[in-house]
Amino acid sequence: MTNIKIDQIIRSKRKTLSLEITTDARLIVRAPRITSLSFIEKLILKKQLWIQDKQKLVKEKYAQSQSKRFVHGEKFLYLGNTYHLCLVNENTLSRFGEPVLFDEKFHLSRTYLPEAKRLFNDWYRKQAYQKIKERVDWYSKLFGLKYNKFGITNAQKRWGSCSAKNNLHFSLRLIMAPLNVIDYVVIHELAHTKEKNHSKRFWNKVRTMLPDYQESKKWLRKNGHLLVF
Numbered sequence: 589m590t591n592i593k594i595d596q597i598i599r600s601k602r603k604t605l606s607l608e609i610t611t612d613a614r615l616i617v618r619a620p621r622i623t624s625l626s627f628i629e630k631l632i633l634k635k636q637l638w639i640q641d642k643q644k645l646v647k648e649k650y651a652q653s654q655s656k657r658f659v660h661g662e663k664f665l666y667l668g669n670t671y672h673l674c675l676v677n678e679n680t681l682s683r684f685g686e687p688v689l690f691d692e693k694f695h696l697s698r699t700y701l702p703e704a705k706r707l708f709n710d711w712y713r714k715q716a717y718q719k720i721k722e723r724v725d726w727y728s729k730l731f732g733l734k735y736n737k738f739g740i741t742n743a744q745k746r747w748g749s750c751s752a753k754n755n756l757h758f759s760l761r762l763i764m765a766p767l768n769v770i771d772y773v774v775i776h777e778l779a780h781t782k783e784k785n786h787s788k789r790f791w792n793k794v795r796t797m798l799p800d801y802q803e804s805k806k807w808l809r810k811n812g813h814l815l816v817f
């Protein structure tokens with residue numbers, strides 16, 4: 589079996605099967621009315637690589653199109669919620685002494701616009717460092733799993749990593765995800781301090797610490813490409 593998810597099967601009077609990857613990377617199968625599900629699944633298995641490649645491409649393209657322009661009212665993600673950007677005149681913000689101010693909205697002074705990307709990067713990084721480290725320390729203590737170093741990276745492809753020396757690193761982008769998803773990645777990497785593989789033993793370990801981890805794992809696979817700025 590493949591672990592490719594069919595998002596929709598549309599049956600009609602057509603004579604042949606066709607696969608479509610939508611602009612949001614969903615897989616739609618069009619099939620004649622009488623085609624059995626097992627026949628469709630066989631086709632998916634055969635076309636597995638093509639589907640995965642195409643979905644990856646679509647997601648990358650989508651991520652690019654999502655890259656922020658830092659205009660008034662634009663949406664930004666933080667801990668799974670969406671917040672609007674509010675551009676303000678400098679004198680309104682100067683009393684806070686911070687270029688990016690967050691309180692149910694992101695406030696950015698117009699004079700900082702040319703550096704907006706870097707400033708948001710700094711802001712996300714700071715939050716990621718604090719929040720994710722807090723979770724790592726909490727679970728590390730709770731389950732007696734010791735780690736060595738902790739760090740935040742700009743990694744685009746991986747959400748977290750655990751080195752041979754048990755140094756843990758997490759992608760800055762993770763701070764845009766809901767807390768239960770962050771917890772899943774944290775526990776995943778902490779479990780690697782004992783099991784340096786993805787064996788059954790490893791997943792059992794993850795499951796005992798976080799029984800509903802599957803949901804977060806799926807969420808990340810489905811929505812990970814949205815965590816960009």
Ligand SMILES: [Zn+2]
Binds near residue numbers: 780
């Ligand atoms: Zn892993």
